[in-house]
Amino acid sequence: MSRVYNFSAGPAVLPESVLKEAAAEMLEYKGTGMSVMEMSHRSKAYEEIIKTAEQDLRDLMNIPDNYKVLFLQGGASQQFAMIPMNLMKNKVADYIVTGQWAKKAYEEGKIYGKANCIASSADKTFSYIPDCSDLPISEDADYVYICENNTIYGTKFKTLPNTKGKTLVSDVSSCFLSEPVDVSKYGIIYGGVQKNIGPAGVVIVIIREDLITEDTLSGTPTMLKYKIHADNESLYNTPPAYGIYICGKVFKWLKEMGGLEKMKEHNEKKAAILYDFLDQSKMFKGTVVKEDRSLMNVPFVTGSDELDAKFIKEAKAAGFENLKGHRSVGGMRASIYNAMPIEGVKALVEFMGKFEAENSK
Numbered sequence: 001m002s003r004v005y006n007f008s009a010g011p012a013v014l015p016e017s018v019l020k021e022a023a024a025e026m027l028e029y030k031g032t033g034m035s036v037m038e039m040s041h042r043s044k045a046y047e048e049i050i051k052t053a054e055q056d057l058r059d060l061m062n063i064p065d066n067y068k069v070l071f072l073q074g075g076a077s078q079q080f081a082m083i084p085m086n087l088m089k090n091k092v093a094d095y096i097v098t099g100q101w102a103k104k105a106y107e108e109g110k111i112y113g114k115a116n117c118i119a120s121s122a123d124k125t126f127s128y129i130p131d132c133s134d135l136p137i138s139e140d141a142d143y144v145y146i147c148e149n150n151t152i153y154g155t156k157f158k159t160l161p162n163t164k165g166k167t168l169v170s171d172v173s174s175c176f177l178s179e180p181v182d183v184s185k186y187g188i189i190y191g192g193v194q195k196n197i198g199p200a201g202v203v204i205v206i207i208r209e210d211l212i213t214e215d216t217l218s219g220t221p222t223m224l225k226y227k228i229h230a231d232n233e234s235l236y237n238t239p240p241a242y243g244i245y246i247c248g249k250v251f252k253w254l255k256e257m258g259g260l261e262k263m264k265e266h267n268e269k270k271a272a273i274l275y276d277f278l279d280q281s282k283m284f285k286g287t288v289v290k291e292d293r294s295l296m297n298v299p300f301v302t303g304s305d306e307l308d309a310k311f312i313k314e315a316k317a318a319g320f321e322n323l324k325g326h327r328s329v330g331g332m333r334a335s336i337y338n339a340m341p342i343e344g345v346k347a348l349v350e351f352m353g354k355f356e357a358e359n360s361k
């Protein structure tokens with residue numbers, strides 16, 4: 001059995017050491033006589049797991065004390081509804097639409113109030129981040145919403161929008177823990193973990209305490225109230241217990257790797273290998289404006305559907321999996337999250353060079 005280089009956008013590659021540790025603890029976790037999957041979420045052993053995971057995440061991200069960390073379910077997509085249900089006091093919110101996930105959040109926001117699209121990059125198939133230095137922020141906006149790293153299109157906000165004092169809400173699903181962030185600039189920073197942190201089924205919401213109130217939209221289900229989860233420390237009901245345990249292991253791995261500064265350096269180095277290749281290639285082209293390029297998701301094309309298909313097929317046979325671009329854009333996409341080793345990127349670039357040489361006239 002051998003592991004492939006998995007360039008999937010999500011669920012995605014996890015650190016091999018984490019998988020091995022989990023395998024070793026599968027039948028019996030630390031003297032409890034059972035696996036983590038089998039234990040009560042109210043047991044001492046599990047309490048230790050979830051508390052340690054939260055503390056390690058707080059350490060990694062320098063999360064200020066006036067923020068709660070919630071481990072929830074429903075994926076990032078459930079937050080598209082949960083955010084307006086909990087935050088729309090004036091029933092107004094501004095959205096910056098930089099891709100499909102931002103668009104979905106915006107469409108969901110419209111169900112609950114007046115959601116405004118105040119900037120968009122749809123005019124050029126989301127290949128850039130619009131200038132957000134002086135946007136028409138609504139006077140009564142409850143929040144300004146962004147998707148910080150656009151998984152499908154491969155763009156990333158390099159500077160946060162000027163929200164003119166309004167609460168910033170950010171979906172960081174595909175750049176979670178890829179570099180340091182200043183949590184204090186956000187009201188909510190959240191993401192599904194299946195891109196860069198752990199198994200699908202967990203979504204982490206980091207939320208400033210003053211945004212957690214009883215005052216939700218009428219009809220908000222109990223399970224969709226931040227306050228219920230905050231008051232119960234993510235144990236109101238049974239949490240996605242095994243997934244949180246794996247996330248905890250990834251947090252430990254990140255600490256061992258040297259934390260988020262080191263991760264950022266590592267990610268920049270990896271991405272540069274691929275972008276440098278794309279910039280000199282006569283066959284492969286990146287699809288995103290240079291200054292907005294993501295460190296995590298790298299879409300590229302040859303310009304020929306036929307050649308794209310041939311490349312994806314031959315890459316797969318050579319052990320490079322999941323390079324097909326999102327069904328909405330086509331071409332290729334290499335997702336090079338934290339756990340993708342630099343050797344994987346180097347090997348991919350070498351393979352691309354070989355493919356280019358073999359397939360150019």
Ligand SMILES: *Cc1c(COP(=O)(O)O)cnc(C)c1O
Pocket residue numbers: 010074075076077078101147149150151171172173174192195
């Ligand atoms: C994958 C993804 C989502 C959707 O996540 P689900 O957990 O499947 O709901 C939302 N936003 C971004 C940026 C994503 O990459």
